[in-house]
Structure formats: structure tokens, C-alpha cells
Amino acid sequence: MRVKALETILTEKGLIDPAALDEIIDTYENRIGPRNGAHVVARAWSNPAFRDALLTDATAVVSELGYYGRQGEHMVAVENTDEVHNMVVCTLCSCYPWPLLGIPPGWYKSDAYRARAVREPRKVLADFGVTLPEDTAVRVWDSTAEVRYLVIPQRPAGTEGMDEAALMDLVTRDSMIGAGLALKP
Amino acid sequence: MTRPEPVFEAPWHAQLFALTVHLNEAGRFDWPDWAARFSATLARHGLTRDLNGGDDYFTAWLETLETLLAEKGWAEAAAVAQIRDAWEAAYLRTPHGDPVSLDG
Numbered sequence: 001m002r003v004k005a006l007e008t009i010l011t012e013k014g015l016i017d018p019a020a021l022d023e024i025i026d027t028y029e030n031r032i033g034p035r036n037g038a039h040v041v042a043r044a045w046s047n048p049a050f051r052d053a054l055l056t057d058a059t060a061v062v063s064e065l066g067y068y069g070r071q072g073e074h075m076v077a078v079e080n081t082d083e084v085h086n087m088v089v090c091t092l093c094s095c096y097p098w099p100l101l102g103i104p105p106g107w108y109k110s111d112a113y114r115a116r117a118v119r120e121p122r123k124v125l126a127d128f129g130v131t132l133p134e135d136t137a138v139r140v141w142d143s144t145a146e147v148r149y150l151v152i153p154q155r156p157a158g159t160e161g162m163d164e165a166a167l168m169d170l171v172t173r174d175s176m177i178g179a180g181l182a183l184k185p
Numbered sequence: 186m187t188r189p190e191p192v193f194e195a196p197w198h199a200q201l202f203a204l205t206v207h208l209n210e211a212g213r214f215d216w217p218d219w220a221a222r223f224s225a226t227l228a229r230h231g232l233t234r235d236l237n238g239g240d241d242y243f244t245a246w247l248e249t250l251e252t253l254l255a256e257k258g259w260a261e262a263a264a265v266a267q268i269r270d271a272w273e274a275a276y277l278r279t280p281h282g283d284p285v286s287l288d289g
Contacts, residue, residue, distance in 0.1 A: 001269050001272050001273055001276075002247060002251070002269050003197050003200045003201045003204065004269070005272060006204060006250065006260055007200070007204060008268050008287065009265060010208075010254075010259060010260060013259060015208070015211070015213065015259055016204065016207055016208065016211065020203075020210075021203040021207055022203075024202075024207055024210075025193075025200075025202070025203045028192060028199075028203075028206075029192045033192070070206065070209070070216055071216070102192060103192050103193065103202070105238075106194055106237065109236075109238030110236065110238030111231060111237075112235055113238070115235075145224075
């Protein structure tokens with residue numbers, strides 16, 4: 001009701017166009033989402049030159065694919081390997097790369113997730129059904145408005161012959177924030 | 186594939202989100218300024234308790250936007266409260282299923 005009141009007042013003053021609000025909701029609910037990030041990851045898996053460029057200057061590379069805009073700046077890609085598993089948490093807000101991953105889920109924004117991920121990342125991963133080998137280090141990145149991270153999950157075994165479109169289906173949102181792994185084919 | 190889950194947990198989260206993005210797109214304020222203000226509100230709310238990332242998050246968002254709009258002189262607190270009450274009355278008097286309107 002408080003939101004409705006703001007809308008009424010701003011519409012009466014001609015500061016907003018109410019029709020535009022539905023358009024924005026539709027865009028973020030249906031067009032901007034983790035599929036964009038999955039596209040980037042699938043290409044990085046398929047194309048070593050693209051992967052290298054992504055790790056060097058992620059913002060430029062994803063912008064070229066058309067994934068830019070509000071909260072799409074200052075991107076850094078980090079790659080999961082046998083040696084290290086990267087995981088991302090958010091300090092306050094405005095740190096989630098909307099153009100690549102859409103709107104973050106509620107749990108990601110909760111204080112509980114952030115605190116636990118920093119303190120006991122392996123237990124949090126276990127809650128997500130992920131058990132890493134003992135000798136894989138877990139690195140937790142604190143995302144901010146100045147640096148927003150995209151995790152490149154490890155490419156699953158058995159995907160050698162798959163093309164980019166098929167690979168995209170294996171890349172989940174959780175895998176791109178390090179709370180999960182890419183799906184097996 | 187990923188399990189299906191709504192992008193926004195509640196309709197008012199979506200409305201508030203869209204309103205803020207629209208005001209930014211219309212050039213009413215810039216995003217870094219918004220983010221700094223919102224961060225400050227979240228930090229203040231988070232001092233006393235753990236925030237849940239859902240309603241807590243958007244309650245802080247709404248407070249930030251209301252303060253910003255009041256500062257700009259676009260929506261003073263008293264006017265917002267008055268319209269809010271008018272909407273509440275309209276919802277209460279409108280028969281279930283009919284469109285709700287402020288007129289009448």
C-alpha cells in the first residue's frame with residue numbers, strides 16, 4: 001500500500017509512466033536472468049580465447065555479448081578448478097550482476113547465508129548438496145558495488161562433444177555464484 | 186534444470202523494484218547514489234538483528250526510496266501517508282473481485 005501511494009503521487013506529478021513499470025517487471029521476470037550468465041560460461045568452456053579474455057576483462061567481454069546495464073559494471077570472472085572452488089557472497093546490496101544472473105534469490109541476500117558462507121563454506125556447500133574433495137581449497141569472495149563476481153564452474157566430464165547451446169543447460173544460477181556445481185549431462 | 190522459483194517473492198517487491206528502476210531510467214537519480222543510500226539503510230537495519238533477505242530487504246529498500254523522494258520534494262511523507270490511507274479505504278470498500286479505485 002505504501003508502494004501504491006508512491007506510484008499514485010509520482011504518476012499525478014508526471015514523474016513516472018505506470019505502463020513502464022509492468023514492462024520493467026516483465027523484463028526482469030522473463031528476459032534478464034541466469035540464462036545470460038550461462039551463455040557466457042558455456043562459451044568460456046567452448047572457446048579458450050574467449051575464456052582468457054573473460055578472465056582478463058570480464059566487463060568488456062560480457063558487454064560485447066549485450067549483457068550490460070544497471071549493476072553489470074565492474075565484473076570479475078573467477079574460475080573453479082580442481083585446486084580451488086570459488087564462492088560469492090554479498091556484503092550489502094547492489095553487488096549482484098543483474099544483467100548476467102537476474103534478481104538474486106532471497107536466501108542469497110540474507111545475513112545468515114553471508115555469515116555462514118564466510119565462516120563455514122563447506123557446510124553451506126553441503127546444504128546445497130555439494131561435497132568437494134578435501135584438497136580443493138574454498139575461496140569466498142565478498143562482492144561489492146565495485147567488484148561483482150561471476151564464477152565459472154568446472155566443465156563437467158562427459159561433455160566433450162556438446163555445443164554451446166547444450167552446455168548452457170548445464171549451467172545453473174547457483175553454480176555461477178559458487179553455491180553449486182554445473183549439472184552433469 | 187534449475188528448480189522453478191519466482192523472481193520476486195511478493196508482488197509489492199516487484200512493484201517497488203520496478204518503480205525504482207523506472208525512476209533511475211528516467212534520470213531522476215543515478216544508480217550509484219541509490220546503491221549507497223540503500224546500503225546505508227541495510228547496514229543500519231542489520232545492526233540490531235539478522236535480515237532475512239526477503240521482506241526485510243525490500244522494507245529497507247522502501248524506506249530508502251521514501252526518504253529519497255521526500256528529500257527531492259517529489260513525495261512528502263504526509264502526502265504519502267494520506268494517499269496510502271485512501272488506498273486502504275478503497276480496498277476495504279470495494280467488493281471482492283471489483284477493480285479498486287481511489288475515486289468514489
